[in-house]
Amino acid sequence: MKLEIGNFYVNDIKFGDKLSYADGVLTINKEEALAFIKQDERITEAELYIAKPGDKIRMCPVKEAIEPRVRPDGRTLFPGYTGDIAKCGSGVTHALKNCSVLVVGRHWGGFQDGVIDMSGEGQKYTLFGQLNNIVLVADTNEDFEKREQQKKNDALRRAGHKLAEFIGSCVKELIPEETEVYELPPMIKRGEEVEKLPSVVYVMQPQSQMEEMGYNDLVYGWDMNHVVPTVMHPNEILDGAMVSGSFMPVSSKWSTYDFMNCPNIKALYRAHGKTINFLGVIMSNLNVALDQKNRSAQFVAQIANILGADGAVVAEEGYGNPDADFVGCIVALEDAGVKTVGVTNECTGRDGQSQPLVTLDEKCDAIVSCGNVSELIKLPPMETVLGELQALARDGLSGGWADDEILGPSVKEDGSIIMENNSMFCGDRVCGWSTKTMKEF
Amino acid sequence: MKKAILYINQFFGQIGGEEKAGMEPVIHEGHVGPAMQFAKEINAEITHTIICGDNFMGSNTEEAVSRIMEMLEGKEIDLFLAGPAFQAGRYGVACGTICKAVKEKLGIPVVTSMNVENPGVEMFKKEMYVLKGGHSAAKMRADVKAMAKVANKILAGEEVGSAEEYGYFARGIRRQVWREDGIPASERMIDMLVKKLNGQPFQTELPIPKIDRVPIAPAIKELGKARIALLNTGGIVPVDNPDRIQSASATRWGRYDVSNSDDLKGGEYKTIHAGFDPAAADADPDVITPIDALRKLEQEGVYGSLHPYFYTTVGTGTTEAEAQRMAKEIIPYLQGDHVDGVIMVST
Numbered sequence: 001m002k003l004e005i006g007n008f009y010v011n012d013i014k015f016g017d018k019l020s021y022a023d024g025v026l027t028i029n030k031e032e033a034l035a036f037i038k039q040d041e042r043i044t045e046a047e048l049y050i051a052k053p054g055d056k057i058r059m060c061p062v063k064e065a066i067e068p069r070v071r072p073d074g075r076t077l078f079p080g081y082t083g084d085i086a087k088c089g090s091g092v093t094h095a096l097k098n099c100s101v102l103v104v105g106r107h108w109g110g111f112q113d114g115v116i117d118m119s120g121e122g123q124k125y126t127l128f129g130q131l132n133n134i135v136l137v138a139d140t141n142e143d144f145e146k147r148e149q150q151k152k153n154d155a156l157r158r159a160g161h162k163l164a165e166f167i168g169s170c171v172k173e174l175i176p177e178e179t180e181v182y183e184l185p186p187m188i189k190r191g192e193e194v195e196k197l198p199s200v201v202y203v204m205q206p207q208s209q210m211e212e213m214g215y216n217d218l219v220y221g222w223d224m225n226h227v228v229p230t231v232m233h234p235n236e237i238l239d240g241a242m243v244s245g246s247f248m249p250v251s252s253k254w255s256t257y258d259f260m261n262c263p264n265i266k267a268l269y270r271a272h273g274k275t276i277n278f279l280g281v282i283m284s285n286l287n288v289a290l291d292q293k294n295r296s297a298q299f300v301a302q303i304a305n306i307l308g309a310d311g312a313v314v315a316e317e318g319y320g321n322p323d324a325d326f327v328g329c330i331v332a333l334e335d336a337g338v339k340t341v342g343v344t345n346e347c348t349g350r351d352g353q354s355q356p357l358v359t360l361d362e363k364c365d366a367i368v369s370c371g372n373v374s375e376l377i378k379l380p381p382m383e384t385v386l387g388e389l390q391a392l393a394r395d396g397l398s399g400g401w402a403d404d405e406i407l408g409p410s411v412k413e414d415g416s417i418i419m420e421n422n423s424m425f426c427g428d429r430v431c432g433w434s435t436k437t438m439k440e441f
Numbered sequence: 442m443k444k445a446i447l448y449i450n451q452f453f454g455q456i457g458g459e460e461k462a463g464m465e466p467v468i469h470e471g472h473v474g475p476a477m478q479f480a481k482e483i484n485a486e487i488t489h490t491i492i493c494g495d496n497f498m499g500s501n502t503e504e505a506v507s508r509i510m511e512m513l514e515g516k517e518i519d520l521f522l523a524g525p526a527f528q529a530g531r532y533g534v535a536c537g538t539i540c541k542a543v544k545e546k547l548g549i550p551v552v553t554s555m556n557v558e559n560p561g562v563e564m565f566k567k568e569m570y571v572l573k574g575g576h577s578a579a580k581m582r583a584d585v586k587a588m589a590k591v592a593n594k595i596l597a598g599e600e601v602g603s604a605e606e607y608g609y610f611a612r613g614i615r616r617q618v619w620r621e622d623g624i625p626a627s628e629r630m631i632d633m634l635v636k637k638l639n640g641q642p643f644q645t646e647l648p649i650p651k652i653d654r655v656p657i658a659p660a661i662k663e664l665g666k667a668r669i670a671l672l673n674t675g676g677i678v679p680v681d682n683p684d685r686i687q688s689a690s691a692t693r694w695g696r697y698d699v700s701n702s703d704d705l706k707g708g709e710y711k712t713i714h715a716g717f718d719p720a721a722a723d724a725d726p727d728v729i730t731p732i733d734a735l736r737k738l739e740q741e742g743v744y745g746s747l748h749p750y751f752y753t754t755v756g757t758g759t760t761e762a763e764a765q766r767m768a769k770e771i772i773p774y775l776q777g778d779h780v781d782g783v784i785m786v787s788t
Contacts, residue, residue, distance in 0.1 A: 432627030440611035
């Protein structure tokens with residue numbers, strides 16, 4: 001399977017007469033884009049902003065991030081979600097790079113939403129502080145969940161995915177500046193040179209713990225809660241097969257942007273043919289009940305064995321309860337003779353003294369650690385806030401609070417904030433971006 | 442200039458060896474022994490040196506600590522240093538003990554140094570910066586330098602870096618840091634993976650503590666004849682807490698005679714455990730140490746007989762090492778009374 005991603009680097013974004021891309025400048029006709037978004041009658045209020053690195057902008061509650069792309073052959077960007085089911089992972093996709101569409105609630109946030117700062121001390125905490133962002137700030141008529149701590153954010157998230165494709169359409173007919181090629185032949189037809197290298201599978205554990213539909217990550221539009229582990233081509237993940245959900249404390253989240261650009265997959269690709277034979281992806285999940293966790297772990301280990309994997313990498317989109325899936329999966333793989341590396345974040349508490357994962361096993365001897373969800377972060381006021389900063393304190397964001405005996409409220413009167421890393425939007429970057437690690441003190 | 446005080450033992454205080462280990466604490470203005478090298482290394486004036494015999498500190502701990510606290514009263518202190526203690530066990534424990542007292546009672550930062558073999562390491566590493574020191578005084582210069590590196594950070598009001606970077610025993614605290622080399626998780630993952638696949642050494646970023654699993658004992662064959670003892674980590678003690686068991690991070694335990702008791706009453710017993718709401722246990726201690734139910738079952742012949750004492754410590758914050766030591770102290774009492782089985786109540 002061969003995927004060609006044609007890249008168009010965005011150095012600047014402007015509002016103008018016509019949606020277009022030229023010489024690194026993305027121009028968006030705001031009214032036209034807003035009219036497109038408002039085709040969904042659930043959207044009651046919408047506005048577009050531009051947020052670039054260095055801008056004095058804070059965003060909250062941020063719900064989703066998507067890379068703007070388009071497929072020149074007319075297939076929808078996220079098959080099964082933004083349009084009909086179609087094949088992902090092969091053919092040509094055009095992508096606007098260094099650029100993302102961010103979705104921010106105009107008022108209401110929830111457990112799964114987060115914060116992004118575009119400058120100052122807070123900028124480094126998220127990848128999106130370093131990107132040129134098109135920011136959709138909107139509200140909806142989904143009153144049934146307005147005051148719910150857990151929100152599906154369906155209208156807003158769909159608006160974001162559709163907007164990403166709408167904006168991406170401006171490079172549909174253009175010739176990309178560069179083309180990334182991702183090609184992996186069938187696992188058993190790779191030739192002697194590659195097959196003599198140790199073979200590796202990448203095991204993904206995307207978030208799927210909500211029993212009610214509408215919150216979990218999707219694969220081709222299908223809720224991951226309904227999936228048992230299966231084999232996928234890594235190109236499918238890079239090419240829109242996966243859509244992020246709306247459930248986990250957000251520093252642990254893999255946004256759709258993260259799936260589309262998954263650094264762990266790209267790193268495995270780079271090592272392929274040199275130090276490893278990258279077999280492909282085992283798409284697993286995260287579960288609630290112990291028998292479900294064990295079932296998935298057994299599926300993964302068995303698939304790894306029948307594929308002949310010598311090694312595996314397991315990454316989890318979550319912490320706390322999902323640590324049991326993560327550790328269980330690594331143990332099952334090690335027991336099946338597959339040498340395994342794990343990628344995760346930790347929850348060691350505000351004082352750093354808690355057990356890092358809810359369950360531990362000595363077989364997890366190779367872990368890449370990406371951060372502490374409960375690290376306290378204080379940030380000064382920001383000139384401009386997109387969304388509603390009070391959401392951090394008021395709406396049950398996982399890293400915010402209305403009041404605290406010692407720390408006071410998360411959002412101070414002067415606009416400064418104190419929060420747990422938990423609410424940094426995709427802050428722990430377990431998908432592979434993280435330049436954070438954990439140290440003993 | 443900031444001010445610091447150093448604690449050393451009789452040997453490094455140039456008083457004498459083992460024969461002087463009983464000496465009571467004294468305080469000197471200025472520098473004695475290692476204080477001279479500290480004075481060169483740290484960005485503070487060493488105003489005083491305290492010298493105390495290791496045996497005096499070991500055998501008369503409260504007395505020694507309270508006298509030293511009196512000596513410190515009214516003095517301007519920004520930092521308290523002790524040692525380095527190398528592998529000397531009593532000296533290490535003394536350094537840890539006095540540092541702990543100074544830190545807790547005066548709120549002054551403390552720094553000490555011990556060799557990994559020193560029992561003081563396990564006892565105090567979670568509570569203070571204990572630098573990883575050498576075996577013997579031959580390492581004095583290096584150990585003082587290492588202590589000074591941490592001390593100078595504290596004196597400058599800056600954050601002390603990681604245990605790995607600064608060479609102290611990890612205090613059980615894990616925090617996120619930004620890697621200076623900026624290498625992303627994906628690259629670290631590949632590096633670790635390839636090394637693991639090729640059988641080369643690699644360094645995990647999340648060391649899993651060795652779990653000391655105790656196998657489950659075989660079932661008691663004849664429960665009707667078995668002698669049973671009741672233990673708990675829920676802190677149930679007579680109301681005056683005669684053994685002064687700590688409410689958290691316990692190092693003490695007690696045993697209490699219930700040979701004439703059918704029921705533990707609120708007001709006579711209570712919990713001193715600081716890790717849960719004590720209301721229910723204070724009202725009826727049987728909810729943790731169910732003497733009432735055990736007597737009933739004993740009368741019904743469900744089991745043979747109840748060991749005449751119950752045993753108590755507090756589980757919250759208590760280290761595995763301390764728990765093991767306490768268990769080893771308790772076990773002979775149980776064996777001496779031919780106890781067949783134990784009920785261990787947690788909270």
